[in-house]
Amino acid sequence: MSSVDVVLGARAGADGPAVPHRGARARLLRSEVRLVFGRRRNVALLAGLGAVPLLVAVVLYVAQDSPFAAEGAGGLLARVTGNGLFLAVTALFMCLPLLLPLATGVASGDAIAGEAQAGTLRYLLTVPVPRTRLLAAKAAATLLLVAAAVGAITAVAFVAGAAFFGLQDMTLLSGTTVPATEGVLRMLGVAGYVALSLTGLVAVGLFLSTVTEVPVGAMAGTVVVAVVSGVLDTIPQLAAIQPGLLTHHWLDFAEFLRLEVSWELLGQGLAVQAAWVAVFGALAWSRFTTADVSS
Amino acid sequence: MTSADLADRTVTAGPVATLAAGPAAVAAVTAGTAAPTVSERAVPLVIRTQGLTKRFGSGQVAVDGVDLEVSRGSVYGFIGPNGSGKTTTIRMLLGLVRPSSGRVWLLGRPMPEAALQVLPWVGALVEGPAFQPYLSGPANLARLDACDATADPRTARHRIGEVLERVGLTGVGRKPYRQYSLGMKQRLGLAAALLRPRDLLVLDEPTNGLDPQGTREVRNLIRQLAAAGTTVLVSSHLLTEIEQVCTHVGVMSRGRLVLQGERAALTAGAHVRLAVTTSVHHVAAAASVLRAEGLRSITTDGVHLTGVLGEAAPEQVTAALVAAGVDVVGLAVERPSLEQLFVTLTGEGFDVVR
Numbered sequence: 209m210s211s212v213d214v215v216l217g218a219r220a221g222a223d224g225p226a227v228p229h230r231g232a233r234a235r236l237l238r239s240e241v242r243l244v245f246g247r248r249r250n251v252a253l254l255a256g257l258g259a260v261p262l263l264v265a266v267v268l269y270v271a272q273d274s275p276f277a278a279e280g281a282g283g284l285l286a287r288v289t290g291n292g293l294f295l296a297v298t299a300l301f302m303c304l305p306l307l308l309p310l311a312t313g314v315a316s317g318d319a320i321a322g323e324a325q326a327g328t329l330r331y332l333l334t335v336p337v338p339r340t341r342l343l344a345a346k347a348a349a350t351l352l353l354v355a356a357a358v359g360a361i362t363a364v365a366f367v368a369g370a371a372f373f374g375l376q377d378m379t380l381l382s383g384t385t386v387p388a389t390e391g392v393l394r395m396l397g398v399a400g401y402v403a404l405s406l407t408g409l410v411a412v413g414l415f416l417s418t419v420t421e422v423p424v425g426a427m428a429g430t431v432v433v434a435v436v437s438g439v440l441d442t443i444p445q446l447a448a449i450q451p452g453l454l455t456h457h458w459l460d461f462a463e464f465l466r467l468e469v470s471w472e473l474l475g476q477g478l479a480v481q482a483a484w485v486a487v488f489g490a491l492a493w494s495r496f497t498t499a500d501v502s503s
Numbered sequence: 504m505t506s507a508d509l510a511d512r513t514v515t516a517g518p519v520a521t522l523a524a525g526p527a528a529v530a531a532v533t534a535g536t537a538a539p540t541v542s543e544r545a546v547p548l549v550i551r552t553q554g555l556t557k558r559f560g561s562g563q564v565a566v567d568g569v570d571l572e573v574s575r576g577s578v579y580g581f582i583g584p585n586g587s588g589k590t591t592t593i594r595m596l597l598g599l600v601r602p603s604s605g606r607v608w609l610l611g612r613p614m615p616e617a618a619l620q621v622l623p624w625v626g627a628l629v630e631g632p633a634f635q636p637y638l639s640g641p642a643n644l645a646r647l648d649a650c651d652a653t654a655d656p657r658t659a660r661h662r663i664g665e666v667l668e669r670v671g672l673t674g675v676g677r678k679p680y681r682q683y684s685l686g687m688k689q690r691l692g693l694a695a696a697l698l699r700p701r702d703l704l705v706l707d708e709p710t711n712g713l714d715p716q717g718t719r720e721v722r723n724l725i726r727q728l729a730a731a732g733t734t735v736l737v738s739s740h741l742l743t744e745i746e747q748v749c750t751h752v753g754v755m756s757r758g759r760l761v762l763q764g765e766r767a768a769l770t771a772g773a774h775v776r777l778a779v780t781t782s783v784h785h786v787a788a789a790a791s792v793l794r795a796e797g798l799r800s801i802t803t804d805g806v807h808l809t810g811v812l813g814e815a816a817p818e819q820v821t822a823a824l825v826a827a828g829v830d831v832v833g834l835a836v837e838r839p840s841l842e843q844l845f846v847t848l849t850g851e852g853f854d855v856v857r
Contacts (some may be wrong), residue, residue: 232652247637326650327633331695334597334629336622339651502591502600 221374233341240349244315250353250495253311254360260307261299261365264288265372291376292369293388296395299365300358300402307358309434311405315353316413317426318494319346324421325503334461341499343414349491355403362399366392383463392433397464401474405458409434412454415492421503454484485492525837547575548608549703549734550596554831555605557591565591568605573736573751578729580739580745580766582841583755590630590648591740592755594709596736597813598629609703626701627711632692636681640672640691643680647695653773654699663854672718685712693724702726710744740841761848770838774847775812777820780833782806789829796820814834 226289229235244250272289283300289293300308320343332342369375378391381442386394412428421428437455442445450456457477463469506828521674548574559567566588573579583589594600596607598615607614609621634643640803644663648654665671670690671763675683675762683691695853696704706725710718725735725748739745746766754765762769777798781789789808796819817836839847 228652230657234786235649236652237655239646243635243638243646256597266607326635327631328635330594330597330599330629331647332598332650333629334625334627335647335650336598336618337652338619342650355686362599497602502594 217237221250233345236337236341237348240345241352244353245356250315253314254356255381257303257307257311257357258360258364260303261295261361262368264299264302265292265295265365265368266297269372276286287379288369289373291391292366292373292376293369293378293391293395295369295373296362296365297398298378299361300398300461301459303361304402305436305438306431308354308406309401309409311357312409312435313413313430315350315357316352317428317430318415318423319414321349321420321423322488323428324501325423327503329406329503330501333501335397340493343418343493343496347410347414351407354406354410357397358406359392362395365450366395380468381462381500384467386467392463398461398468401461401464401477402458404478405461405481408454408481408488411485411488413493415488415495418492418499420495443452452480453485454480456480511597512663524800533794547574547611549577549610550579550736551608553594553606554769555592555595556603557595557600558603564758566595566602566642569755569758569760570712571596571753572763573734573753575734575805576729576732577734577738577750578725579734579751579753580744580749580841581736581753581755582742582845583738583740583741587755588757588758589740590707593629593736593738596705597622597625597629599629602824620829623651624702625698625705626696626703627705628692628696629705629707631708632688632695632710634680634688634691637679638677639677639679640683640687640694640709641667643691644695645697648698651699657739660771662698667699670694670698670724684713687719689713689717693721697728701733703735704733706735706737708739710739710741718744727740742840742845746841752841754841754848756845756848764842766841769844774839774844776809776814776837776839777817778807778809778833778835779826779831779839780807780825782830782832788827789824792827792829793820793822796823806822806832809837 226326232233264285268289269286284294284298288298320329323332333339366375375388375391377385377388378394380387388438409430412433412485413426416426416429417423420429437453441453441456442448457473457480521535523709524584525706547768548569552571555566555569555571556564558564569588569592569751581589581592595602596614596617598607601615609809610624614621635646638646638708641658641663644666645659648663649656667675670693672687672690672694675687680691689709693706693709696706703798709721709725713721724832725737728810729735729748729750736750737745738803749766751764752766752769754761777793779789783806786803786806790803791806793810797815798820799813801808801810813822817834821831821834824834
């Protein structure tokens with residue numbers, strides 16, 4: 209019996225049920241994560257973001273004796289030369305307005321629209337993968353890539369900060385000094401808060417990705433949403449709606465640099481993100497589970 | 504009770520019950536001889552649609568009241584020019600596009616409601632192959648397999664190796680999909696459709712981009728699969744490429760299913776013409792004999808006469824002509840090709856792009 213007959217021989221047919229294997233969801237998720245992190249563009253994205261703290265460290269190291277040393281980034285830059293720990297928060301602060309939304313846009317905008325444009329979506333759905341499960345796997349893999357982007361910035365910042373300037377006990381904004389170990393924990397807190405602050409934007413990007421078959425459109429749209437939100441946040445006349453804006457609480461990570469961290473304020477920021485995730489997650493789901501796949 | 508009786512009985516219980524008839528029902532299909540159309544006989548249907556219609560937002564009606572009937576074990580040639588609604592119909596069969604109205608049953612279960620139960624048994628190639636460009640062929644198949652909750656991960660490697668061999672894609676190694684030739688892409692698409700045992704294969708233009716050798720291989724593959732009991736729906740805008748392998752044919756034109764049935768029956772019976780060549784002085788006499796013998800739509804072109812044979816037997820007509828003293832210079836029975844049939848039915852050439 210040839211291998212051909214083996215393929216054709218084992219025929220249960222639709223008369224016999226197609227039984228799902230255990231761990232099928234985990235297998236799908238692993239496959240998605242491998243796809244996202246195996247893609248060269250995404251690896252380049254992570255490398256590019258990781259290069260930001262390195263670049264900042266090199267510039268500060270070279271220029272630390274110049275008259276401009278104390279200027280820039282709200283005084284953060286001046287602190288970095290004194291204590292490498294501050295490099296993490298500085299790099300995240302610099303990436304937050306544009307680079308991180310860009311990375312988030314690329315990751316989330318490509319999720320569904322990329323498959324639609326490549327035509328692979330129709331084959332995934334006829335495998336079949338339940339649309340809700342596919343969307344969930346895409347969302348999880350996207351969140352993981354965004355988290356990895358924040359993680360890459362933070363990790364490189366720790367290493368570069370330690371190498372160029374050393375990690376010392378940390379003087380907080382209030383002037384109090386805490387041990388270096390606590391400083392590290394506080395920096396990790398900043399990174400965690402920044403990553404969670406991007407979840408709302410991921411949901412927006414996923415929704416836009418279900419609306420179009422052109423991934424670049426969804427990517428650009430996501431970035432535009434973040435930028436417009438940032439602009440609206442600066443207009444005093446809009447004070448009434450500003451607390452609900454996607455980006456309003458983004459810079460609240462500075463709480464981790466105060467002696468008494470206001471968990472209430474951070475909680476508000478996360479609640480706003482949760483609301484955006486709920487609304488745009490629901491929109492993405494309702495759109496994706498009902499849309500005709502004609503690509 | 505014969506197997507045909509069994510099939511007769513089961514079909515009344517609805518499509519789900521007909522599936523359970525299994526081998527007996529298949530035997531009934533193959534044992535059956537002259538059957539004008541599928542609908543007039545009791546056979547289990549693997550694909551059935553009822554008034555299937557798709558109206559797009561632009562107001563264009565892509566598919567208009569299509570009643571497909573594909574019986575188990577058949578190779579159903581789904582033909583029509585580009586833009587006649589074949590692919591939209593196939594997308595609705597597979598639950599990718601929601602019908603504006605009408606219903607679909609696949610393997611006896613309603614679609615798209617039963618998609619998760621039915622689609623594991625359906626292999627599909629829709630509007631050309633599509634894969635992740637940066638992954639290799641095997642990696643792409645592994646990805647599709649990982650998405651299939653009912654596929655056994657332990658046998659994935661083995662099955663992928665086998666199916667690549669089956670479509671003639673061994674030794675592609677780690678070359679990314681985007682570097683594949685069109686023919687290799689098409690083969691990988693077929694491999695994905697065959698990644699696990701299927702009851703039904705839906706192959707939309709499977710020979711697109713293949714050279715004559717590749718086209719032959721696909722035809723042989725379809726024959727093998729059909730011989731093993733898989734029902735195949737194969738669409739094409741190139742009649743000659745699939746005409747030879749089909750047991751049944753459905754013809755689409757401008758969104759409508761204008762004809763469907765067994766291929767042999769369609770190209771026989773009502774459409775067979777008798778062509779008679781006589782001498783100059785016997786044309787009128789020949790025409791009256793043909794008319795008397797029951798031939799219809801008799802046309803005369805010089806000394807050549809043709810008429811639709813209908814119930815008349817060619818040998819009797821010949822005898823009658825000779826008995827009437829008509830010179831019979833030539834006589835031929837002309838069975839229409841599917842293409843001629845299509846032109847007759849729709850009044851348009853086959854390669855018309857709407």
